Amino acid sequence: MSLTDKAITRIREMIRSGQLPPGAKLPPEAQLAAELGLSRNLMREAVKVLAVSRVLEIRRGDGTYVTSLAPRLLLEGLSSAVELLSGETLRELTETRRLLEPAATALAATRITDEGLAEVAAHLDAMRAAQHDPERLNAHDAAFHRAVVAATGNETLSTLLEGISASTLRARVWRGLVDGNAAEQAIAQHEAIFRALVAREAPLAQAAALLHVSSTEDWLREHVPTDGTGEV
Structure with missing residues (x-):
């Protein structure tokens, strides 16, 4: 030392x-x-x-x-650091998101307020309106998930997932540009998450979030080179 x-x-x-x-x-x-x-x-x-x-x-x-010493302050550099990751490491990051986000969504289902549901619903409506605009769609996609995780009231968890999700935003934008069915599929998955939140059904919310994150992970596994040369 x-x-x-x-x-x-x-x-x-x-x-x-x-x-x-x-x-x-x-x-x-x-x-x-x-x-x-x-x-x-x-x-x-x-x-x-x-x-x-x-x-x-x-x-x-x-x-x-x-x-x-708030978590958001101390961990704010996370998203900048993970933006440098690519290839296999980017897939590892998405795997980490798969482990954390469904559990966070389940927790949110037990804690979300009516105001929180209204915010999530607003971003879902904006996603529907932006089906043919991948960048706008993905911006509201990210905001949707921020609102869900914020409903847990766990600032550390929110900051960690925000940092991890920021690195996959470009991948989701690219997916929207190359896959014509991506927008429809993404909206359907977010609708399932929202219905589970409205019902306050934690296991259902966890399963819906797991399906959504896993589909992104599957796409990355198929499209991102393992040698880290990809631009996603």
Whole structure:
């Protein structure tokens, strides 16, 4: 472990222990470096790294603060990272989505409010209206799933699935361009998910979501090269 990594670890330990809770202002650089037995240069580098990862926030002229440490903040770089994946790794990512999203949809069926159902219904209507516009269709497809997962009230789960689904959006757009039956099939699958949510039937919602995600996974398996050269 490098000296910078050790400095990062020490600051993280202070945060985990509650010595520096969310929103807390860090002591002045010289003071903190002395307390941890580190040089100011090492402390400065550690703070920069933790700021990039959104653990700390540097406010010019004010000081350095611990962020809210909310899942959406800490995991917001996930979608950018997974956008670089292709080929076999992209299929692995879709497999991960298959493991998570049906369970999330089942949970949503037990927690979704009338307002949440109305939002999901609005995106479903927009999908129907955009059958011949793959990009609009897929934008509302993504929004549909965001609304469903948001209904779970689990911010960590929502952030993880948002990051994973963002990487497959291009695949769904491409599928809409090359497969004339994709729009009709996608809408039918989303309608099944919506009916299960309205009925508050968790097992049915899970099964409908599994069928939908599995169809995307099957398409990727058929169309995306295993050598990672595909542009999907």
